[in-house]
Amino acid sequence: MTVQAKGEVLVPGAPGQGPALVLQAPISFWGGVDPRDGRIIDVRHPQHGAVVAAKVLFVPATIGSSSASSVLLELVRAGVAPAALIIGEADAILLLGLVVAREMGWEPPVAVRLDPEQFSAFSDRIVTVANDGTLQVLDDQS
Amino acid sequence: MNVMLADDERALAAGRDGKAMAMRIVAESARLLGARRLLPITSAHIDGGLYHGDSGTLFAEKLVTEGARVAVRATLNVGALDLAGGCTVRLAEPQRGMAQRMMRAYVALGCEPSWTCAPYQAGHRPARGEDVAWGESNAVVFCNSVLGARTNRYGDFLDIACAVAGRAPDCGLHRAENRRARVVVDVSGLSDRFFADDTAWPVLGSLYGRLVGNAVGVLTGVRGAPDEDALKAFGAAAASSGAVGLFHIVGLTPEAPDLATATGGLEPETRIVVTAAMVADSRRRLSTAARADRIDAVAIGSPHLSLAEFDRLESLIAGRRLQVPLFACTARHVLEALGDQRRRTSLEEAGVTIVADTCVVVTPILADIKGGVLMTNSGKFAHYAPGNTGYATLYGSLADCVESAVSGRPVLSEPQG
Numbered sequence: 001m002t003v004q005a006k007g008e009v010l011v012p013g014a015p016g017q018g019p020a021l022v023l024q025a026p027i028s029f030w031g032g033v034d035p036r037d038g039r040i041i042d043v044r045h046p047q048h049g050a051v052v053a054a055k056v057l058f059v060p061a062t063i064g065s066s067s068a069s070s071v072l073l074e075l076v077r078a079g080v081a082p083a084a085l086i087i088g089e090a091d092a093i094l095l096l097g098l099v100v101a102r103e104m105g106w107e108p109p110v111a112v113r114l115d116p117e118q119f120s121a122f123s124d125r126i127v128t129v130a131n132d133g134t135l136q137v138l139d140d141q142s
Numbered sequence: 143m144n145v146m147l148a149d150d151e152r153a154l155a156a157g158r159d160g161k162a163m164a165m166r167i168v169a170e171s172a173r174l175l176g177a178r179r180l181l182p183i184t185s186a187h188i189d190g191g192l193y194h195g196d197s198g199t200l201f202a203e204k205l206v207t208e209g210a211r212v213a214v215r216a217t218l219n220v221g222a223l224d225l226a227g228g229c230t231v232r233l234a235e236p237q238r239g240m241a242q243r244m245m246r247a248y249v250a251l252g253c254e255p256s257w258t259c260a261p262y263q264a265g266h267r268p269a270r271g272e273d274v275a276w277g278e279s280n281a282v283v284f285c286n287s288v289l290g291a292r293t294n295r296y297g298d299f300l301d302i303a304c305a306v307a308g309r310a311p312d313c314g315l316h317r318a319e320n321r322r323a324r325v326v327v328d329v330s331g332l333s334d335r336f337f338a339d340d341t342a343w344p345v346l347g348s349l350y351g352r353l354v355g356n357a358v359g360v361l362t363g364v365r366g367a368p369d370e371d372a373l374k375a376f377g378a379a380a381a382s383s384g385a386v387g388l389f390h391i392v393g394l395t396p397e398a399p400d401l402a403t404a405t406g407g408l409e410p411e412t413r414i415v416v417t418a419a420m421v422a423d424s425r426r427r428l429s430t431a432a433r434a435d436r437i438d439a440v441a442i443g444s445p446h447l448s449l450a451e452f453d454r455l456e457s458l459i460a461g462r463r464l465q466v467p468l469f470a471c472t473a474r475h476v477l478e479a480l481g482d483q484r485r486r487t488s489l490e491e492a493g494v495t496i497v498a499d500t501c502v503v504v505t506p507i508l509a510d511i512k513g514g515v516l517m518t519n520s521g522k523f524a525h526y527a528p529g530n531t532g533y534a535t536l537y538g539s540l541a542d543c544v545e546s547a548v549s550g551r552p553v554l555s556e557p558q559g
Contacts, residue, residue: 010174035195066277066297067194074195092174093297099170100201100299103163
């Protein structure tokens, strides 16, 4: 059976495709992700060292920081943003980075809200995210 | 849920200039926050002028190029450079040039070059009940709690967008029902000697933030009369250890003439009784190098020092020379007042480095010392210094900080429980 899900589009953007990176713990983008290359630099995060660039990034929850939007905007401008952002709960400060990217003329990836209980089905698969919020596993063998 | 824009707001957002861009950013944020409409605002304090990367500079410059101007009074929080003071910021090119361009762009948008995290002591004091859009966690908490104006915590991009649009999303602490205290924190069991000590309020603030998190709380049983500098230190410490945006103190802050008013007449969800042991634990947590046998620097002024705090610093130094550098972070208007009184020179001759427009935890100022120890009397510096500067912290009163700087080694008096 095809693994598929339909989420709610939080911020419209370019459809994306890439390997899924499902975060196992909440993340603070400010101080947690290197804005230059998209590497997870928070040493206390279980996926410390992983890279979010070009991944379909599943974020169960965020740790608030008023500078999270700046980090996400930097990632988009530097071309190292996730291919799509799948988020468990809307974080207005983080997502503002995508809103501003669009205003700056730097095309942001689409951001979609999805129940975190559905995240694990996509783990380590190649996933496409359409601009209507549909997620689908691309390498489905079944 | 859709945001209901007024006709003039909709017309503005449909435009092609910088003001239209600002209005769209405010409206999109309102949608993501679940606000139903926008509110007119009367003031803004902008935290976006601190350089975090080139995109922030390019964003501010795009607003300038497209003709945006702030629609309300807007002061600026700290930048990454000391443009008015006497310290050397070790920010290398090309970041230094981009940080300077960013600071220029925000001034070109019509923001006042206040460059301070204590705008409320620089003459920017919105009245009780006014809706405003302020950034910087300590400024937000002071504005809500001590002034009684209404703001959420506005971060990068949204702060300036609100200032240009003259609007903010109608949600959170802008709404009366979200301002009532749900947690009662009873400090009546603490001693008079505790409240008389100048570390009482930052230590209590640090504890309070950890206890309430992001909830609105009210303190009862406070003794003595904390002045504005004490409330400033309390709020800053609370907003760094927890996500505190608004606190009340019965009999002191404007929305808490009595406990029933502060709680909106409703039963609080939680009641916490603070003990001397909890305070002692909170004080211990502020030092990551409690057993240090040396210090490499002292930093004070988070939030920025007022003129009254410089008075105390001078009387404690009492004409002596410091063996260890003491960084005193402040705003340019305080620096000007010190200069007028010829006081700046004598402080600098004693070994004080005055940092203006910025501070030691947001930009590289402290010497690059591996395993360095920083002594401070600020709960906020104690919280952020280890992560942002690499220095371990030693927490003490202002008097202890000065004695340590004079003798060149840690001097700690017995804390008052």
